[in-house]
Amino acid sequence: MTDNITGAEIVLKSLTEQGVEVVFGYPGGAVLPIYDSLFKQNSIRHILVRQEAGAIHAAEGYARSSGKIGVVLVTSGPGATNVVTGLTDSMMDSIPIVCITGQVPQHLIGSDAFQECDTTGITRPCTKHNYLVKDVNKLSSVFHEAFSIAANGRPGPVLIDIPKDIQFAKGNYQSSKEVKIDSHRLFEPKIRANDQNIEEATKLIANAKKPIFYIGGGCINSGPKASQLVTKFVEETKAPATMTLMGLGVIGAKNKYSLGMLGMHGMYEANMAMHECDVMINIGARFDDRVTGRLDAFAPNSKKIHIDIDPSNINKTIKIDVPIIGDIESVMNQIFSSWENNNYKSQKEDLIKWWNKIEEWKKIDCLNYDQGEGSIKPQHAIKRLYELTKDKKTFITTEVGQHQMWAAQYYKFEEPNRWLTSGGLGTMGYGFPAAIGAQIANPDSLVVDIAGDASILMNIQEMSTAVQHRLPVKIFILNNEYMGMVRQWQELLHGGRYSESYTDSLPDFVKLAESFKAKGLRAKNVNELDDVILQMISSKETVIADIWVDKEENCFPMIQSGSAHNEMLLNKYQKQDETSAEKGKVLV
Amino acid sequence: MNKSVYDSPKQVEDINRHILTILVDNEPGVLARVVGMFSGRGYNIDSLNVAEVNNQHLSRITIVTHGTKEVIYQIQSQLMRIVPVHSVSNLDKEDSSVEAEVALVNMFINEKNKKEAFQICDLYRARKIENENNTVIFEIAGTSQRIDTFIKDISKITEIEVVRSGPVAISSIQKNEEEK
Numbered sequence: 001m002t003d004n005i006t007g008a009e010i011v012l013k014s015l016t017e018q019g020v021e022v023v024f025g026y027p028g029g030a031v032l033p034i035y036d037s038l039f040k041q042n043s044i045r046h047i048l049v050r051q052e053a054g055a056i057h058a059a060e061g062y063a064r065s066s067g068k069i070g071v072v073l074v075t076s077g078p079g080a081t082n083v084v085t086g087l088t089d090s091m092m093d094s095i096p097i098v099c100i101t102g103q104v105p106q107h108l109i110g111s112d113a114f115q116e117c118d119t120t121g122i123t124r125p126c127t128k129h130n131y132l133v134k135d136v137n138k139l140s141s142v143f144h145e146a147f148s149i150a151a152n153g154r155p156g157p158v159l160i161d162i163p164k165d166i167q168f169a170k171g172n173y174q175s176s177k178e179v180k181i182d183s184h185r186l187f188e189p190k191i192r193a194n195d196q197n198i199e200e201a202t203k204l205i206a207n208a209k210k211p212i213f214y215i216g217g218g219c220i221n222s223g224p225k226a227s228q229l230v231t232k233f234v235e236e237t238k239a240p241a242t243m244t245l246m247g248l249g250v251i252g253a254k255n256k257y258s259l260g261m262l263g264m265h266g267m268y269e270a271n272m273a274m275h276e277c278d279v280m281i282n283i284g285a286r287f288d289d290r291v292t293g294r295l296d297a298f299a300p301n302s303k304k305i306h307i308d309i310d311p312s313n314i315n316k317t318i319k320i321d322v323p324i325i326g327d328i329e330s331v332m333n334q335i336f337s338s339w340e341n342n343n344y345k346s347q348k349e350d351l352i353k354w355w356n357k358i359e360e361w362k363k364i365d366c367l368n369y370d371q372g373e374g375s376i377k378p379q380h381a382i383k384r385l386y387e388l389t390k391d392k393k394t395f396i397t398t399e400v401g402q403h404q405m406w407a408a409q410y411y412k413f414e415e416p417n418r419w420l421t422s423g424g425l426g427t428m429g430y431g432f433p434a435a436i437g438a439q440i441a442n443p444d445s446l447v448v449d450i451a452g453d454a455s456i457l458m459n460i461q462e463m464s465t466a467v468q469h470r471l472p473v474k475i476f477i478l479n480n481e482y483m484g485m486v487r488q489w490q491e492l493l494h495g496g497r498y499s500e501s502y503t504d505s506l507p508d509f510v511k512l513a514e515s516f517k518a519k520g521l522r523a524k525n526v527n528e529l530d531d532v533i534l535q536m537i538s539s540k541e542t543v544i545a546d547i548w549v550d551k552e553e554n555c556f557p558m559i560q561s562g563s564a565h566n567e568m569l570l571n572k573y574q575k576q577d578e579t580s581a582e583k584g585k586v587l588v
Numbered sequence: 589m590n591k592s593v594y595d596s597p598k599q600v601e602d603i604n605r606h607i608l609t610i611l612v613d614n615e616p617g618v619l620a621r622v623v624g625m626f627s628g629r630g631y632n633i634d635s636l637n638v639a640e641v642n643n644q645h646l647s648r649i650t651i652v653t654h655g656t657k658e659v660i661y662q663i664q665s666q667l668m669r670i671v672p673v674h675s676v677s678n679l680d681k682e683d684s685s686v687e688a689e690v691a692l693v694n695m696f697i698n699e700k701n702k703k704e705a706f707q708i709c710d711l712y713r714a715r716k717i718e719n720e721n722n723t724v725i726f727e728i729a730g731t732s733q734r735i736d737t738f739i740k741d742i743s744k745i746t747e748i749e750v751v752r753s754g755p756v757a758i759s760s761i762q763k764n765e766e767e768k
Contacts, residue, residue, distance in 0.1 A: 120617060121617075121620070124617065124620060124621060124624055125624055125625075125628050128669075128671070129671040132616070132617075149671060182613075184673070184674045184675075185613075185671050185672065310665075310669070311665040311668065312662065312665035312666050312668070312669055314665075315658055315661060315662070316662060319658075
């Protein structure tokens with residue numbers, strides 16, 4: 001125990017002991033003492049952002065691309081409220097974050113002081129846990145507990161609110177070894193699953209005629225070993241596997257058992273196979289409404305196995321036949337030993353029939369598009385980006401909208417942790433700061449933010465951050481002058497009345513890049529595309545590549561809200577049936 | 589059955605009343621976390637009770653809610669995600685618990701209805717509470733059902749004002765691990 005250091009020093013000491021290398025933040029009145037301590041040390045690097053939302057998304061990108069915990073430091077009041085979106089985002093996508101906020105001194109709490117807000121009250125529903133520290137002697141133990149909670153079980157954000165007087169007060173430091181955390185506070189995540197359920201599951205899988213693996217982001221959170229084990233088991237069973245938006249990369253896209261992404265804009269064959277399967281093996285996914293489509297028609301004739309570390313995900317929306325609660329890495333090991341002990345083999349002949357059916361669906365070629373000459377198809381832009389970057393260690397982040405779905409469809413991920421996108425919350429403005437965070441964690445890799453013209457403007461101020469820290473982040477804008485996904489829904493559901501979805505008065509993105517002393521590139525025609533991409537990836541600067549794409553291209557295939565997996569629209573000539581459309585309209 | 593944005597398959601499960609007893613660390617904001625989970629996820633609280641259990645810095649929250657089996661399971665597992673929550677038990681499993689609630693009833697008694705009103709209070713073993721203002725206040729304890737019928741009977745005779753605590757409950761099988 002170290003005596004008599006200030007609260008601010010305790011903060012830095014705790015972060016150092018927790019192995020934190022980078023903090024993303026923005027200073028202000030209520031965190032000045034912490035910034036002063038930061039100034040006096042050299043072990044922790046601070047990345048100054050231009051708006052607090054940028055800090056937390058950068059921390060998310062850092063965490064997701066490195067497997068470490070992202071740390072954020074912001075001031076009270078507006079500093080804290082500006083991170084609320086990012087906290088919710090990391091809560092939804094289970095990203096480990098520790099967010100430190102300043103607070104007005106304790107004697108002013110409740111007096112509507114300058115830059116005061118009820119930070120713990122506001123962030124209670126969007127954090128795994130939060131603290132208002134009222135005793136400087138408890139500060140270090142709060143930090144150690146916060147880091148454990150953020151990373152433990154199903155990861156998530158934890159917030160620590162520190163009044164300014166606590167930052168100045170002197171107190172004792174306890175190392176993480178001296179701090180005993182009550183086990184219930186880590187909600188004792190079950191790592192090893194119930195053996196009986198494992199036996200039931202492997203028996204079901206071994207006897208399945210039309211099995212399918214439905215793989216989610218939980219596999220990525222469980223660590224790289226989990227993805228390898230899942231891939232190995234899929235190969236052992238020879239069953240098809242589909243991945244959610246969050247799970248892309250768990251099984252390599254080139255793996256012959258991968259059917260690609262499923263869900264609203266997923267592959268035709270993946271959704272059809274989900275619809276017709278007899279045994280579904282959900283590994284680390286949560287039956288999100290983007291995936292299931294209409295529930296009463298969701299995989300109607302299947303037995304469902306669900307592997308998840310969070311018991312609240314079991315039976316939340318879909319009734320499960322065999323629930324398995326545990327960490328995926330350890331569960332997969334248990335499954336392997338049960339599979340081997342029982343000498344199980346897949347039903348070879350049934351699987352051949354099953355794969356023949358899937359091959360028929362594949363012939364639809366649902367990602368087909370017609371590039372032609374002249375203007376650039378957005379799908380083609382992503383495809384070329386993939387072809388020209390696939391041999392490098394590339395991280396792709398996205399904003400939210402059409403470009404995000406095209407990126408998920410046309411960029412092929414071979415490894416986990418390379419694809420960073422806002423899945424649960426769907427936060428526009430996520431991708432660019434996330435790319436900054438990913439670049440900090442992976443300084444020698446290529447990091448590309450695939451963006452839309454509307455999304456990128458939501459956190460465009462971070463250009464300044466990227467340039468200041470000499471981060472060679474690439475922003476690849478599919479520019480159609482629309483909020484494309486809004487426009488698409490208005491076309492499909494609201495009679496083509498494009499209410500407020502056209503983005504007038506867009507900046508000249510090339511000049512905008514140049515004004516930040518970054519590099520700006522533009523492609524207007526398909527024959528300029530490859531050259532622009534090559535220039536972009538070979539540059540050592542921050543680059544904005546403004547790709548002018550077909551303005552009214554829609555994202556297909558699509559399961560419209562209110563429809564089922566086997567009711568996909570493949571192109572603009574198909575229409576949803578009227579009753580589903582009416583019901584679907586009220587959904588998001 | 590669930591909270592999805594999509595229609596769910598036809599509901600076949602019955603909706604039942606359940607008493608959840610939640611043991612929590614007695615720290616600031618813990619009640620807000622529990623109550624916020626209910627409001628945020630759209631569950632109902634029929635009644636709520638909270639008090640410190642002993643000097644171990646623990647509190648017991650008793651919540652009466654209703655829902656299908658799936659909804660109650662979901663509520664329980666969502667509660668378990670809250671960091672200061674130690675345990676959540678559903679006390680309605682197979683009549684294995686005893687519950688009680690307290691009501692205070694202020695009666696506007698006159699000479700005419702006095703005798704009959706007091707007879708009913710006697711019948712229900714309601715206890716008169718003396719007070720400085722000499723108003724007629726009775727205290728009754730027991731199951732919510734018993735209090736319901738008492739209130740129904742007494743309000744036929746006199747106007748009343750009622751304050752109820754909502755039930756607390758305890759398992760009648762064995763003592764909970766945490767409290768031993």
